[in-house]
Amino acid sequence: MPESQTPYDELCSLTRQIATLESVSRLVAWDQETYMPAGAAGARARQMAMLAGIVHERKTAPRMGELIQACEEDPDVTGDPLRTACVREMRRDYELATKLPGELVAELARVGSEAQQVWKRARTESDFALFRPSLETMVALTRQKAECYGWGDGEPYDALINEYEPETTARQIEAIFTPLRDRLSAFIAEVRDNGTPPDTSPLDVQIPADRQHALGLFILKSIGFDLQCGRLDTTTHPFCEGLAPGDTRLTTRYHEERFTDALYGTMHEAGHGIYEQGLPKGSHFGTPLGEAISLGIHESQSRMWENFVGRSRAFWTWALPHAREYLGSPIEPFSTGQLTAAVNTASPSLIRVEADEATYNLHIMVRFEIERALISGDLPPADVPGAWNERYKSFLGVDVPDDRRGCLQDVHWAFGLIGYFPTYCLGNLYAAQFWETIRSQIPDLDTQIARGRFDALRIWLNENIHAHGRRYRAGELCERVTGKPLGPDPLLRHLESRIRPAYGL
Amino acid sequence: MPESQTPYDELCSLTRQIATLESVSRLVAWDQETYMPAGAAGARARQMAMLAGIVHERKTAPRMGELIQACEEDPDVTGDPLRTACVREMRRDYELATKLPGELVAELARVGSEAQQVWKRARTESDFALFRPSLETMVALTRQKAECYGWGDGEPYDALINEYEPETTARQIEAIFTPLRDRLSAFIAEVRDNGTPPDTSPLDVQIPADRQHALGLFILKSIGFDLQCGRLDTTTHPFCEGLAPGDTRLTTRYHEERFTDALYGTMHEAGHGIYEQGLPKGSHFGTPLGEAISLGIHESQSRMWENFVGRSRAFWTWALPHAREYLGSPIEPFSTGQLTAAVNTASPSLIRVEADEATYNLHIMVRFEIERALISGDLPPADVPGAWNERYKSFLGVDVPDDRRGCLQDVHWAFGLIGYFPTYCLGNLYAAQFWETIRSQIPDLDTQIARGRFDALRIWLNENIHAHGRRYRAGELCERVTGKPLGPDPLLRHLESRIRPAYGL
Numbered sequence A, B: 001m002p003e004s005q006t007p008y009d010e011l012c013s014l015t016r017q018i019a020t021l022e023s024v025s026r027l028v029a030w031d032q033e034t035y036m037p038a039g040a041a042g043a044r045a046r047q048m049a050m051l052a053g054i055v056h057e058r059k060t061a062p063r064m065g066e067l068i069q070a071c072e073e074d075p076d077v078t079g080d081p082l083r084t085a086c087v088r089e090m091r092r093d094y095e096l097a098t099k100l101p102g103e104l105v106a107e108l109a110r111v112g113s114e115a116q117q118v119w120k121r122a123r124t125e126s127d128f129a130l131f132r133p134s135l136e137t138m139v140a141l142t143r144q145k146a147e148c149y150g151w152g153d154g155e156p157y158d159a160l161i162n163e164y165e166p167e168t169t170a171r172q173i174e175a176i177f178t179p180l181r182d183r184l185s186a187f188i189a190e191v192r193d194n195g196t197p198p199d200t201s202p203l204d205v206q207i208p209a210d211r212q213h214a215l216g217l218f219i220l221k222s223i224g225f226d227l228q229c230g231r232l233d234t235t236t237h238p239f240c241e242g243l244a245p246g247d248t249r250l251t252t253r254y255h256e257e258r259f260t261d262a263l264y265g266t267m268h269e270a271g272h273g274i275y276e277q278g279l280p281k282g283s284h285f286g287t288p289l290g291e292a293i294s295l296g297i298h299e300s301q302s303r304m305w306e307n308f309v310g311r312s313r314a315f316w317t318w319a320l321p322h323a324r325e326y327l328g329s330p331i332e333p334f335s336t337g338q339l340t341a342a343v344n345t346a347s348p349s350l351i352r353v354e355a356d357e358a359t360y361n362l363h364i365m366v367r368f369e370i371e372r373a374l375i376s377g378d379l380p381p382a383d384v385p386g387a388w389n390e391r392y393k394s395f396l397g398v399d400v401p402d403d404r405r406g407c408l409q410d411v412h413w414a415f416g417l418i419g420y421f422p423t424y425c426l427g428n429l430y431a432a433q434f435w436e437t438i439r440s441q442i443p444d445l446d447t448q449i450a451r452g453r454f455d456a457l458r459i460w461l462n463e464n465i466h467a468h469g470r471r472y473r474a475g476e477l478c479e480r481v482t483g484k485p486l487g488p489d490p491l492l493r494h495l496e497s498r499i500r501p502a503y504g505l
Helices: A007-034 A038-059 A062-072 A081-099 A102-125 A128-149 A156-164 A170-194 A209-223 A259-278 A295-309 A313-327 A336-342 A357-376 A381-396 A422-441 A445-450 A455-464 A474-482 A489-502 B007-034 B038-059 B062-072 B081-099 B102-125 B128-149 B156-164 B170-194 B209-223 B259-278 B295-309 B313-327 B336-342 B357-376 B381-396 B422-441 B445-450 B455-464 B474-482 B489-502
Strands: A230-234 A240-244 A247-252 B230-234 B240-244 B247-252
Touching (some): A007 A038, A007 A062, A007 B007, A007 B038, A038 A081, A038 B240, A062 A081, A128 A156, A128 A357, A156 A170, A156 A357, A170 A357, A170 A422, A170 A489, A209 A259, A230 A259, A247 A259, A259 A295, A259 A455, A295 A422, A295 A455, A313 A336, A313 A445, A336 A489, A357 A422, A357 A489, A422 A474, A445 A455, B007 B038, B007 B062, B007 B081, B007 B240, B038 B081, B102 B128, B128 B357, B128 B381, B156 B170, B156 B357, B170 B357, B170 B422, B170 B489, B209 B230, B240 B259, B247 B259, B259 B295, B259 B455, B295 B422, B295 B474, B313 B445, B357 B381, B357 B422, B422 B489, B445 B455
Antiparallel strands (some): A240 A247
């Protein structure tokens, strides 16, 4: 190391190297989902494991710990708010990487891999009893994980949320989720009882995948996803991978009998992608200042473009002529109003990934309450089906006919992803709260969107959210930007404003 | 390391790790040529450099040297011919990796990168004087490289060939190339003076790229390239990348006005790919026993499928009905005989990459003689254009109108690839010599090919060539398989047998 190199510089140089290796891992993972031939699966697993090993070794190197400590005591860092934030996040990453013993990580991976196989069979056979032992083991291991991470004055589940949504506690989430749950549940019942469901037949038209793809690319360009620094491909499960600076890759999937699946899927991933492209990776790549804050904030960006923009009347005012051009005659007969109404339903259903924008949040409530109780020990894994079905009845008013369409529908718990579900709903909440601020600061936003002008919105998001990297935690950023702590009201107001007109209320 | 691990086991475990990392580098390089967005170029260069650094560090680790030496003295290795061959090749790789000082490697990379830019401009402007200083620097550095590698009782150029064609000397090559050059040159003149050029209009038809692609995939499947363990994509410069076990990727390019470009390009890369898929990567991945012998042997496989199979009358007997099915009406009017003749021309031209099967070899002779003289010092870089033009006139009978179509046409020298060109012609020579043996051992080969049966040929190649990995050096393998050292006669016989009928001689 050159004599002039400070601990901060050396630290950033180490994290940049790690980030470069991680960017290679992401490329390898992307290829696995897109173009890898089936026969390469074995070799691919060894490549991934090898890279993961090298990254883990570097992330947990004692030198990292020494440098972080030196930075925490260095006036050149502590006197600079940006560097202070950067080192705070590096400390966080180092703790997360070093706190779990290698054996526990290996055991979680092994059990997770087995449990996924068992879960697949259990779901097919709709047989929870088959999955129960795997779930019990996974819950026990996850509680061990929480013990290793530790938590403040809250509860073990906090330690798990923290992996995905830093420094956010179950109690904070509960304080927002509970009123949201009750009021949303009541609103959905009111809509069911008094509203007239919109006609969704405009969506039931056949559109070839290549036409949908062309429309998707046009929408991406229009809303400002930079295709010179990104791609759109097709996979079974759509995702966005912020691979590397200048390299953000989206995927989608096409259902020829329901074109809005791909349209909104693509806009959702584009929201993630615009966030990735907006992060200051030029100057801060490989440090927390060039990275996304949390899953919740990431999801707020995807939901904003998918729902707040994409399901608005203003959007369809602009988009419909283009959709007609790209998709052709099947959608010719329909008006802006008909399409807007058709994509703003609030119709309780059984499956989370097929749920509409409003009821989706209640699916998350069920999962949040159950996994929190699993980790606290209040709910034995054996009682999950009962707890699940009871909540679906109470929150959504639906009867769960079997576990396949009930508590066995998601892979997350088999995988050990506990503490992850709430981030989906937090995303909606953050998006709604940002959206109200944006509308007050860009008063003619609807007019702009109706003219296909998305730059003011994108620039606002960039300046207020993307540009900061991980400088602020999610809750702090929300207060800075909106002037208020996160709450349920904006999301409720948004949903009502979209659904009432669609249901003639 | 477990107590029971032998030096040989530890060594193989280290080389397997290196090979896994190299397989990641290959994927990253493949992506760069196929799907990488343009904006990712900077990040991609850093990813490649980072991986190259880690690989280099591991390849040159002192522990590698210790283990190789321990193996060379271990009776468990020296008593086993397979392990002995394996360690011999590991020694070779270790020496190649450790003999060049880091500064020289960096300087070669830096100058190579600059020289490529200069070469591009010089070629566009057809201005050799512009490129001359770069060539002088590159020749001087390459001579330094040869000094570092060292050579036996031959000449510095041997050290350079050795990188690509192990243990093959300029004198050995000259002994084959000179009679080949003289006899081929005379034969081509005879054809020009006495033959009637075949009608190539059957190739001058318009075929959309998607139809050519469908035919290409059909041919790949038919000749036995396993698409479960591979892919075919489109790039500006076609290549084959044996990425990893179960993962061999080919690329091609489509010219809508000349369908045989892609057809033969695809068969050429498929030949490389079938070799990669035939290497015993299951049991020997990451050791020399699972790797290809040399560029010359690799090229023998690609040329065999492209030319020896693909330009034969037997091939067109089988392929024409399928080509009609995939390519449609444009090729309906033509017969097997017409197509076979059209793809067997011997027509001197200026540009290597556009040359036909016969004259191609003479393009290589020019380059071999010039680069050998550059490295020995007999030819000053300033005299390259003169030496080039003189040889094109003498070997091929053509006048070079300018340096753009003369000595500035190839990027190799700018890149520092000196000693590489001969392997293209060695590939043709090995292919021809193997081909004569194959025909004697599979007497009904033509009948099989005419029926679309390629398995006997593929199995022969697999058992006699692919399965050995690097157990034998190229020359040794040739003698084992064909009973004779490599010589010019089989290639000359092959070319005459194809060209005489096409020219009515």
